[in-house]
Amino acid sequence: MKKPLIFLAVAALAVLLVQLGGRHSLDLEALRGYIAGLADLTAERPVLVGTLFFVAYAAVTAFSLPLAVWMTLAAGALFGFWWGLVVVSFASTLGATLAFLAARYLLSDWVHDRLGARLATIDDGVRRDGAFYLFTLRLIPAVPFFAINLLMGLTPMRVATFYLVSQAGMLAGTAAYVNAGTQLGQLDSVAGILSAPILLSFGLLGVFPWIARFALSAIRRRRLYARWNRPERFDRNLVVIGGGAAGLVAAYIGSALKAKVTLIEGHKMGGDCLNFGCVPSKALIRSAKLAHQMRKAGELGLSPVDPAVSFGPVFARVRDVVTAIEPHDSVERYEALGVEVLQGHARLLDPWRVEVALSDGTARQLSTRAVVIATGAAPFVPPLPGLADVGYLTSDTLWEAFAERDAPPARMVVLGGGPIGCELAQAFARLGSQVTQVEMQDRVMTREDPEVSAFARAALAADGVEVLTGHKALACGVTDGGKWIEVQAGADTRRIGFDEIIVAVGRAARLEGYGLEELGIPAKRVVETNAYLETLYPNIYAAGDVAGPFQFTHTAAHQAWFAAVNALFGFVKRFKADYRVIPWATFIDPEVARVGLNEQDAREKGIAYEVTRYGIDDLDRAITDGTATGFVKVLTVPGRDRILGVTIVGEHAADILAEFVLAMKHGLGLNKILGTIHIYPTLAEANKFAAGEWRRAHVNPAVLRWLEWLHGRRRGV
Known part of the structure; x- marks a missing residue:
């Protein structure tokens, strides 16, 4: 708190100086008197007066004192237009930079500690487009320059960028006021400086960067699409490639908004979640x-029973x-909603044309204004020597492999300690x-806090799983007919025999065979998109895995909304995908669920936090259910x-x-959760009790002592 207190002290000093200066009214007549008094000294010793004026102007700007307009007029009257412009331009920029640095040193850490992740989007925007926005704001006189100095100091903008952009952006306004100062004797009022034509000019200057940006964007788009032959008419508004969680939602939204939509799926409707992931695994x-x-x-x-499996x-x-849930994602349902569903493999020919190799052996070409790529991901299989020889399984293939077996495999190896590996x-x-x-x-489960990983490992071990962490395959x-895997921990190696091995070391995006490389769309681990889920081509979007x-299935659906709406209405308004509150869970027993930051995330990002546990x-x-194990851990802003x-x-x-997801x-x-009635007895009461733990930890001891005294007095003690 020391730095914010220093800032408040400086601000109080500035207010005091303003109050003291307010006792001496400053108007054009008074300014003319001051100028007349300095005229002889300026003529005799111009360098000394200019230097002192420069220092005074920089100090006034640094302290955000409301004297800049008067001093700018004085500069024009004392030094003439060109020298006045030089003095004021550099002094004002220096003073603004000092205010910028003061705000950064005294307030930035405190503000980021208080607001945390809510500033992340602003910081990212400043890193990307900060110079553009600063230049625009400097061109608009209605925006208080002192506020810009202080607010920009709270962002990660580079000092050199702030200085140079401020110097350029303030030049037009400075020139107008310095020029007015050269005609000080003819001015009737300060308001007269900014006449309607000048205000219109400033307004055009403020709009100019946006016009220039739009023009540059149009030129970039024109160059980007130059090598492609754009159709004169389009068969469809939207083509969605992939019938998984993201593709289904994108197609549904497009159809609901009365667009003509085609959905292309090359394998099974419902994608991985319905057929190989969420549904069968649960x-x-x-x-x-x-x-x-x-x-x-x-x-x-009750009497325990060893089940025959x-x-x-x-x-x-x-x-x-799976069969019971299939109708929710079926071809029939989506065709009834107005979506054209094609079973086949899609390939982009150009930004507007998609070729579909249909399952019946024929092919079709579709033209569309926009495309959403939602091809999902598949299990990643590491290049482990001998893996193919032992007949490995994945989370996609194990369902058919085990369907005809009577007994479970006696010995199984699961390669991978992430959520999928732990669940299986x-x-x-x-x-x-x-x-x-x-x-x-x-x-295991390295994205979670170490104590959660330890809890998960203990749960697995309690069910008989031998967990080998720190072991490299x-x-x-x-x-001799027996399958094995060799693993290494430090200098020690060992062989583990097994009957089946499941590879669950992660999932990789499906990127090949869809024409992305031919179009030059960047796609390494995933398809590269911007905040609006646009790829290299603004009419081609990507969503989901x-x-x-x-x-996650729920984040795929979340992204699909933004991709579909931007694809259909981006020419009017675009929406940035919102990742501020993303929950997820690992369905081991007991379950692990999380939303927002955990402790290791907060430490890595340098975000201050308090921990409340229940x-x-x-x-x-x-206790009544026999499941009295686990905890609720809440991270909050300190205090x-x-x-x-x-x-x-x-x-x-x-x-x-x-x-908690709703609350965030x-x-x-x-306090809102604590004040909400929860049914007794339910597991959801854990949320209220966790909130109660926080409340008890933040009761003011002085208030409790006063209440104890009050109740004692009421008892006559």
């Missing part, structure tokens, strides 16, 4: 959880679950396999109830998290 996890509960029934006063019925149920390792362990999980990093092979930075082992409903992030570990953590989205603090 169905499998549910069966595994029931098997676990049957074995643990003694903890609830047959993969046939288990995976038949998984198929039934625990599920198959609960279904009867002896699972070994291999992770190269020093802990070296090779796979087959010896193929665009990153998140690989142990679910104290929650009545968790305030504004939520920076929440991590929940426990039964139904992903469902419980929803209240709409700027509600912990």
